[in-house]
Amino acid sequence: MATFTRIAVAQTMNQTGLVPLFYHHDIQIAKQVVKACYDGGARLLEFTARGDFAHEVFGQLSLYVREELPEMILGVGSITDAASASLYMSLGANFIVTPVLREDIAVVCNRRKVLWSPGCGSLTEIAKAEELGCEIVKLFPGSMYGPEFVKAIKGPQPWTSIMPTGGVSPTQENLEAWFAAGVMCVGMGSKLIHKKENGEFNLIKIKSTIQNMLKIIKELKT
Numbered sequence: 427m428a429t430f431t432r433i434a435v436a437q438t439m440n441q442t443g444l445v446p447l448f449y450h451h452d453i454q455i456a457k458q459v460v461k462a463c464y465d466g467g468a469r470l471l472e473f474t475a476r477g478d479f480a481h482e483v484f485g486q487l488s489l490y491v492r493e494e495l496p497e498m499i500l501g502v503g504s505i506t507d508a509a510s511a512s513l514y515m516s517l518g519a520n521f522i523v524t525p526v527l528r529e530d531i532a533v534v535c536n537r538r539k540v541l542w543s544p545g546c547g548s549l550t551e552i553a554k555a556e557e558l559g560c561e562i563v564k565l566f567p568g569s570m571y572g573p574e575f576v577k578a579i580k581g582p583q584p585w586t587s588i589m590p591t592g593g594v595s596p597t598q599e600n601l602e603a604w605f606a607a608g609v610m611c612v613g614m615g616s617k618l619i620h621k622k623e624n625g626e627f628n629l630i631k632i633k634s635t636i637q638n639m640l641k642i643i644k645e646l647k648t
């Protein structure tokens with residue numbers, strides 16, 4: 427089960443403002459990426475459960491994080507049904523991210539008091555998610571909507587906490603636009619979890635990009 431409460435997860439999302447996300451089928455490589463993110467200062471990580479046997483990799487990763495990086499809050503993404511959400515919570519997921527809003531997922535996560543963040547793309551979906559107990563909605567795909575969409579939502583609903591994901595980039599300009607619009611944090615995958623020309627993850631660049639981003643986000647949040 428989760429080792430962090432949903433309140434602790436939400437607070438860390440708010441404090442650090444960043445949720446890196448990635449998937450890899452090889453546990454050794456997955457561990458290296460998580461460690462690089464941790465060394466860069468990230469304290470949340472979403473493992474996107476997109477491959478066959480992803481739950482087996484996640485289970486091992488979850489044990490690794492508990493033993494070696496106990497301050498890291500490991501969650502899971504790309505969850506599309508309640509059974510998968512339950513499986514990953516049993517494997518230690520501290521938060522559940524989903525590409526779409528589904529009531530069955532809300533029910534099983536609320537039952538275990540695990541934070542869940544559903545992909546939403548309209549004010550109606552956001553309102554429904556909040557009625558179901560959602561603390562932080564994922565605006566997905568973020569770049570298709572953009573910071574102006576967030577500003578428009580925060581007008582009538584200043585209480586809404588938003589995490590754009592999909593197409594978010596680590597540049598100062600992009601981060602400034604999102605945080606000025608009022609997002610709580612950003613989710614970031616391909617533009618952060620860099621690969622080298624040979625296809626291997628560039629762990630040094632991942633670490634330095636996160637260090638740099640966290641500085642920028644901290645300034646934008648103060």
Ligand SMILES: O=C[C@H](O)COP(=O)(O)O
Nearest residue numbers: 592593594614615616617
């Ligand atoms: O839900 C996850 C997104 O597909 C990640 O998008 P990204 O790789 O553009 O950050």
